[in-house]
């Protein structure tokens with residue numbers, strides 16, 4: 058028998074085994090969900106096709122959620138992507154799932170994500186250990202901690218846009234390169250070009266695409282490639298860590314600030330601040346994974362929404378030109394200017410509401426609880442449907458409209474979840490806003506652009522992104 062045929066046979070057997078396993082597991086767990094309204098769809102595939110096809114259309118999973126909520130109410134069960142799960146929406150559900158009161162829920166990562174990120178990732182810890190990691194990671198990501206990266210971000214934004222000038226660009230690809238260079242530099246002082254940057258980028262792409270892949274750790278599969286790339290990324294980090302420890306290299310970056318706490322010189326009472334090398338590496342990777350696609354998508358959607366809403370673009374230009382004029386035409390953006398962009402902040406929020414780039418937040422019930430009259434049992438997979446919250450016409454009148462002025466008045470808690478809420482609220486919020494604000498400042502002050510394709514389809518990925526990567530042609534003003 059040819060080697061290729063043998064491989065196909067092994068693959069078929071594996072797929073068959075996995076299907077039987079999913080079927081049995083699904084059947085067992087579906088029997089406990091009888092009290093919750095909803096449909097489990099077809100055997101094995103459940104309602105996955107409905108969800109995936111809803112994902113790709115412009116309104117995204119909103120149509121999937123909306124159809125079921127009008128039939129079953131705010132809490133409904135379904136079977137998607139190989140999981141029996143309960144979707145819930147509204148402020149009551151948000152409060153229960155996001156406030157983390159009494160350890161009601163924990164984060165629910167896919168198996169592939171758990172394996173790639175490692176057991177000590179922030180995303181896999183709960184309770185006191187989660188709090189400790191958040192505190193350590195939060196410090197360098199605070200507004201003060203980010204000040205030292207401003208110049209790098211500013212120079213990179215100017216350089217990137219100069220390369221766009223007069224050309225056709227795919228905004229999503231460009232935004233991806235920009236945000237990866239920023240985070241690579243912020244975490245480990247990686248130079249924005251050169252061999253190390255190329256290797257870093259190639260490994261990161263493989264890791265990122267292994268997240269929503271089939272869980273086969275077999276050569277030729279995305280998951281296997283992702284694990285191998287993760288190992289190479291960790292080897293790269295090991296070498297940087299060892300140089301820093303041996304004082305062969307010193308940089309003022311995120312890694313250094315965590316290593317300092319970790320060093321022999323740190324006082325004994327700082328014990329609680331020490332991270333093992335595994336914790337360091339797992340959490341650096343976590344920041345890369347959690348911060349890259351989200352910021353890339355947000356920047357791309359924002360530019361797209363500006364292209365479609367000339368009045369908002371005009372208002373934004375007024376704000377950013379006002380910053381230049383207030384300094385007698387001095388064109389250099391400075392750190393203190395960042396605090397002087399109130400309209401930009403509203404445009405960012407409206408982008409995150411309108412695009413809802415993370416359409417739902419996944420959790421696992423850590424104990425029994427009740428929500429909107431439905432009894433949720435410990436161990437169930439529960440998802441907060443954020444897209445319906447962001448499209449609630451009672452909070453956001455005419456929700457389809459892109460209107461940053463909605464954020465002029467304070468909103469009720471849990472009605473806007475662009476960066477989440479509660480103990481798992483995004484720790485990268487300041488970095489994301491800084492990157493976007495700086496980039497947008499230079500874009501609107503110096504350039505105009507034309508959209509080359511009218512296509513509102515969305516990639517069927519976990520983080521919502523425009524399918525056509527938003528092609529534009531850019532001209533200097």
Ligand code: HEM
Pocket residue numbers: 164179180191343344345347348349351352355409414415418419474475476477478480481482483484485486488489
């Ligand atoms: C515009 C860009 C971003 C958006 C829209 C965003 C959105 C979010 C949201 C909604 C959550 C909460 C998810 C949940 O509750 O299940 C979250 C968590 C998280 N984000 Fe972000 N994020 C962005 C940028 C970043 C950046 C730049 C970083 C890292 C530097 C980052 C790191 C994280 C981490 C580590 C978590 C998990 C926190 C935890 O479990 O305690 N994010 N993000």
